[in-house]
Amino acid sequence: MFRYVDCIDAGTEYCPCHLAEKGECIICSQLRGKNFCDCLNWKGTCIYEEFIWNNKKAKRIREFKEFTIENKRLIRDDLLLLQVSVNPYLAKQLNNIGSYVFLKKPGSPLCFATPVSIMDSDIKNNLITMVVKILGVKTKDLLECKDKVELKGPYWNGIQGQIFLKNLKGNEILIVARGVAAAPCVMAAKKLIKANNKIIVVLEKGRGNGNFAKERFKSLGCEVYDVNMINYNDYSLSEEFKNLLLELIKKNNFKVTISGGSDEFHRLYLNFVYALDKSLKFATVNNAIITCGEGICGSCEVKLDRGIIKSCKQQYNPAEVFINLRGEGRK
Amino acid sequence: MKVVVIGGGWAGCAAALQAKKCGAEVILIERTDLLLGLGNVGGIIRNNGRFTAAEEMIALGAGDLFQIADRCARHKNVDFPGHKHATLYDVNIIEAEVRKYLYSMGINILFEKRVVDVEMEGKSIKSVYLHDGTEIEGDVFIETTGSTGPIGNCLRYGNGCSMCILRCPSYGPRISISMRAGVEDLQGLRSDESFGAMSGSCKLEKDSLSKEIREKLDRDGVVVIPVPKEDINMDKLNIKVCQQYALKEFAENIVLLDTGHAKLMTSYYPLEKLRKIPGFERVRFIDPYSGGKANSIRYLSMAPRDNHMKVIGVDNLFVGGEKSGLFVGHTEAIVTGTLAGYNAVRLGIGLNLVELPSTLAVGDIIKFENENKKTLDGLKQRYTFAGAVYFERMKQLDLYTTDIEKIRKKVDGLLLRDFFKNRII
Ligand SMILES: Cc1cc2nc3c(=O)[nH]c(=O)nc-3n(C[C@H](O)[C@H](O)[C@H](O)COP(=O)(O)OP(=O)(O)OC[C@H]3O[C@@H](n4cnc5c(N)ncnc54)[C@H](O)[C@@H]3O)c2cc1C
Ligand code: FES
Numbered sequence: 001m002f003r004y005v006d007c008i009d010a011g012t013e014y015c016p017c018h019l020a021e022k023g024e025c026i027i028c029s030q031l032r033g034k035n036f037c038d039c040l041n042w043k044g045t046c047i048y049e050e051f052i053w054n055n056k057k058a059k060r061i062r063e064f065k066e067f068t069i070e071n072k073r074l075i076r077d078d079l080l081l082l083q084v085s086v087n088p089y090l091a092k093q094l095n096n097i098g099s100y101v102f103l104k105k106p107g108s109p110l111c112f113a114t115p116v117s118i119m120d121s122d123i124k125n126n127l128i129t130m131v132v133k134i135l136g137v138k139t140k141d142l143l144e145c146k147d148k149v150e151l152k153g154p155y156w157n158g159i160q161g162q163i164f165l166k167n168l169k170g171n172e173i174l175i176v177a178r179g180v181a182a183a184p185c186v187m188a189a190k191k192l193i194k195a196n197n198k199i200i201v202v203l204e205k206g207r208g209n210g211n212f213a214k215e216r217f218k219s220l221g222c223e224v225y226d227v228n229m230i231n232y233n234d235y236s237l238s239e240e241f242k243n244l245l246l247e248l249i250k251k252n253n254f255k256v257t258i259s260g261g262s263d264e265f266h267r268l269y270l271n272f273v274y275a276l277d278k279s280l281k282f283a284t285v286n287n288a289i290i291t292c293g294e295g296i297c298g299s300c301e302v303k304l305d306r307g308i309i310k311s312c313k314q315q316y317n318p319a320e321v322f323i324n325l326r327g328e329g330r331k
Numbered sequence: 332m333k334v335v336v337i338g339g340g341w342a343g344c345a346a347a348l349q350a351k352k353c354g355a356e357v358i359l360i361e362r363t364d365l366l367l368g369l370g371n372v373g374g375i376i377r378n379n380g381r382f383t384a385a386e387e388m389i390a391l392g393a394g395d396l397f398q399i400a401d402r403c404a405r406h407k408n409v410d411f412p413g414h415k416h417a418t419l420y421d422v423n424i425i426e427a428e429v430r431k432y433l434y435s436m437g438i439n440i441l442f443e444k445r446v447v448d449v450e451m452e453g454k455s456i457k458s459v460y461l462h463d464g465t466e467i468e469g470d471v472f473i474e475t476t477g478s479t480g481p482i483g484n485c486l487r488y489g490n491g492c493s494m495c496i497l498r499c500p501s502y503g504p505r506i507s508i509s510m511r512a513g514v515e516d517l518q519g520l521r522s523d524e525s526f527g528a529m530s531g532s533c534k535l536e537k538d539s540l541s542k543e544i545r546e547k548l549d550r551d552g553v554v555v556i557p558v559p560k561e562d563i564n565m566d567k568l569n570i571k572v573c574q575q576y577a578l579k580e581f582a583e584n585i586v587l588l589d590t591g592h593a594k595l596m597t598s599y600y601p602l603e604k605l606r607k608i609p610g611f612e613r614v615r616f617i618d619p620y621s622g623g624k625a626n627s628i629r630y631l632s633m634a635p636r637d638n639h640m641k642v643i644g645v646d647n648l649f650v651g652g653e654k655s656g657l658f659v660g661h662t663e664a665i666v667t668g669t670l671a672g673y674n675a676v677r678l679g680i681g682l683n684l685v686e687l688p689s690t691l692a693v694g695d696i697i698k699f700e701n702e703n704k705k706t707l708d709g710l711k712q713r714y715t716f717a718g719a720v721y722f723e724r725m726k727q728l729d730l731y732t733t734d735i736e737k738i739r740k741k742v743d744g745l746l747l748r749d750f751f752k753n754r755i756i
Contacts, residue, residue: 042503046482
């Protein structure tokens with residue numbers, strides 16, 4: 001299988017980072033204790049060269065800054081919609097597939113920092129929109145924010161498999177999303193539609209009035225379907241959902257599908273559609289526990305056959321993580 | 332039977348062409364938009380023992396590329412310090428000619444596609460992956476990715492990226508395919524035992540030189556001008572790839588050759604200093620663009636091979652050109668690439684592999700380099716028909732001659748006339 005090694009920060013203004021300084025760069029062999037070049041993923045700049053020219057130091061790390069909350073309301077008992085006005089730089093940088101930020105209540109200690117995906121970034125008004133699921137200590141703390149929030153960003157690794165979404169033009173793409181994981185899918189749909197792709201979205205009906213993002217997908221021009229995806233008694237895909245997928249895959253020529261759900265859901269869904277179409281490529285919402293976002297703390301580690309990667313910074317091929325290849329010689 | 336050639340320099344072109352002539356289906360993958368690699372900035376052929384080697388290849392039936400180079404010659408029979416009877420091909424036109432020829436032979440060429448990984452099946456390569464994840468399968472693979480750069484190597488072992496013809500920033504870095512297949516690379520050494528070597532010449536824009544120099548270049552193909560005493564730098568000779576040009580004369584003189592541009596036979600030369608020389612007041616570098624401060628670093632990525640050009644440790648991978656050893660030169664790349672292409676097809680259809688006879692310079696150099704590379708001193712040498720240790724050996728063994736008839740007779744005597752012309756599939 002294609003060994004896909006990518007650091008989402010490589011080649012950006014945050015590269016080289018502290019990993020390079022410590023001889024742990026994800027991409028560059030010269031910054032991983034080797035003496036010769038063995039570049040694992042060229043993104044247009046030589047990281048070693050950038051490092052030398054930066055006086056052998058990491059670039060400055062992202063820092064928390066205070067911004068104003070423009071809109072904050074519960075759209076369900078456990079879902080908080082947040083709109084924050086940011087500076088033009090952040091608005092632009094966050095207007096990308098997979099972008100996320102860390103949020104915390106002003107004054108709260110750093111360990112309260114919560115990673116939150118960007119659902120939309122309005123670059124005219126410098127307004128970003130996010131949806132936070134209130135789950136535990138960190139998100140409850142966020143709920144207490146008044147008119148200010150501390151924000152650190154931009155980060156971009158909220159979606160895995162981005163290589164398959166790049167340079168797509170005039171293709172058909174299937175997005176399948178449940179719950180709060182629909183938020184990053186809205187951003188993905190927006191960007192993919194800008195590139196003239198046709199997007200079909202299947203959403204989990206769930207409880208209440210269906211997914212919060214439904215109207216957003218519709219207003220972007222996506223074709224949207226509502227289903228109940230899961231049999232909860234044995235956590236399997238429902239017949240209704242499977243039939244819809246069969247029908248959609250027959251009717252359309254999907255190149256890529258984006259899965260917005262838990263890792264358990266990714267596994268079920270990817271295996272099911274892969275069996276229908278082996279040429280399908282996958283992108284998945286990143287569910288790792290992201291704490292520092294800088295590849296340092298290790299809380300986001302994912303085990304691949306070829307070793308452990310830090311999934312806050314490093315990309316993987318979702319097929320490599322979620323698909324059970326039987327007898328296909330996984331290496 | 333499908334042969335996949337990775338890297339479209341002289342060695343890769345020769346390998347692809349030979350595999351095609353043998354009857355295989357051939358795909359040639361090149362990361363830039365140009366074939367010939369460093370051949371786009373070289374231009375010197377047939378100097379000293381390279382004349383013999385070119386004629387041997389022609390007699391062996393693998394003269395196609397030499398004949399194109401001859402047709403693209405700007406000057407023939409040029410002498411310059413330490414070198415005799417050189418042909419200078421025009422670097423501005425030759426790439427298009429070679430490309431046309433490879434297409435006419437039915438070779439499938441992929442441009443702007445960089446190979447980044449291999450899929451193994453035991454000790455064989457099953458397929459290679461391009462940077463975008465595309466998988467390309469094949470029966471036999473030939474790596475001719477050269478040994479130049481990439482940026483990190485040019486920085487660690489040189490003066491940084493000089494913006495050479497391989498254009499890493501635009502097309503991404505060279506990587507070692509053999510290493511991805513599990514075989515450690517070998518490295519060349521400089522006389523002080525540091526790694527690698529710096530390319531030994533650069534190109535000046537001819538129109539930026541004085542009328543007098545331009546006219547002399549157009550007429551004679553060569554101009555020799557003494558370097559101002561205070562600027563003579565003998566140390567620069569030691570870092571050079573091209574030991575055949577690492578002579579005192581090249582430090583004490585500016586040697587210019589007309590290859591379409593004015594080829595300056597030194598690794599790099601600070602622009603301010605260069606412009607002090609009469610006739611050079613407006614001079615500019617054209618390759619590498621930053622020839623005022625640096626040049627590319629080479630020989631950090633050779634695969635261990637046998638004398639059939641097969642990589643030791645991988646069952647179906649061959650190498651040619653700089654990837655296959657401390658060879659310098661177009662001629663050397665074509666010779667080794669041709670044998671790699673030929674043996675790749677033999678392996679693919681289950682025939683035993685062949686070596687070229689030592690009684691020919693083209694066979695002897697392949698063995699001599701392989702043998703010598705085993706020693707520390709041998710790793711400090713470069714191997715070329717045009718000079719340094721190997722040309723000395725050619726003269727001693729009476730392998731060097733410019734008598735074409737004699738070469739043909741010798742090849743006839745070995746029953747090898749037009750050997751490379753035979754279809755074997
Ligand atoms: C400035 C200069 C002047 C020279 N002048 C002369 C001269 O006058 N006469 C002479 O005989 N020799 C000369 N040489 C030396 C000579 O050019 C080289 O030794 C010879 O051309 C090497 O050929 P090659 O095919 O082995 O490698 P290269 O020419 O380096 O070719 C390698 C090719 O592989 C491609 N490649 C690399 N990695 C990948 C990948 N992963 N996927 C796909 N493609 C890839 C590269 O883009 C390149 O096109 C000169 C060299 C330089 C730098
Ligand atoms: S979140 Fe800390 S290393 Fe990834």
